[in-house]
Amino acid sequence: MKNLDELRKIRDEVRKGLELRSGTHRAKIVVGMGTCGIAAGARDTMKALMDALEKAGVSDVAVTATGCAGFCEREPLVDVEITGQAPVRYGKVDVAAASRIVKEHVLGGKKVESLVFG
Amino acid sequence: MKDISLHLLDIIENSAKAGAARVQIDFERAGTRFEMWVRDNGPGLPPSVSGNPDDPFVTTRADRKVGLGLAMLRRAAERTGGRMDVDSAPGRGVTVHAAFDLGHIDAQPIGAIDEALAAAISSWPGLDFEVRIGPERRVVFDSRAVKKELNGIDFSNPQVHKFLSFSLREELAPLGLAAGPLPDVS
């Protein structure tokens, strides 16, 4: 496998970013990655979330996945869990919605009301 | 599913859900023939399922009485004149194999296999991935090697995710399995 030097560089940068926050994460974003989520576009949603965070140079937000939540018609579902705040669930999160959620909610601190699920 | 790469992601989800520790994913492409194998080391198919795992009315999901993933993959493969088989023995995991004729008029596009794998690796960070290509099964990606270098930093990190997409694309693009051309790194 190639690129291991590149990987070490990334590791050191990420570690520096995390050290600034004494190792804690500012937020966790969870994408519904069950069959319905995947069919509805969850893979591209996750990529859009990752891209928006990476471009903003953010390394203390984790993006991960969960299984089917039973709301298949509202997929892709995305939960934003900002440390110390109640989690917020968004529905039908396409690529455009994903970058809005990162910009306005995760980085800007303001919920995107029009996309909130429920 | 709109392309084969999304079926792949969904099949890997089964392995993650079953609690496998490791998946080995193989690709072969020659002419218009495309084959993939997803092999895990999980518990294997439960007895209630093992006779007909891709019957849509057979699932161990508690919340819904249909399981569609394997059925959809079978349809997608057979529509092209190809096939899908599931091989499993208790305690020896599950292997899903699918073969497609990409030249068939009903074939779905392959899609972005690189992005599907990068998403899977970030989605299920507890699962180890090995990706191999060609009949000689050359290893092009091993998540354990990456994990070791990362030394505690997670696959759910956005910078790490970008690295994963990038290195998978580099390896899979020559087989026509990646999203697009290699990004310009200058």
Ligand SMILES: Nc1ncnc2c1ncn2[C@@H]1O[C@H](COP(=O)(O)OP(=O)(O)O)[C@@H](O)[C@H]1O
């Ligand atoms: N890798 C695997 N390991 C163990 N069991 C599996 C695996 N893949 C599929 N199964 C079993 O087959 C069933 C049908 O799978 P699938 O068609 O993907 O539908 P679903 O995942 O929605 O249940 C699952 O509910 C599970 O019991």
Ligand SMILES: [Mg+2]
């Ligand atoms: Mg499934």
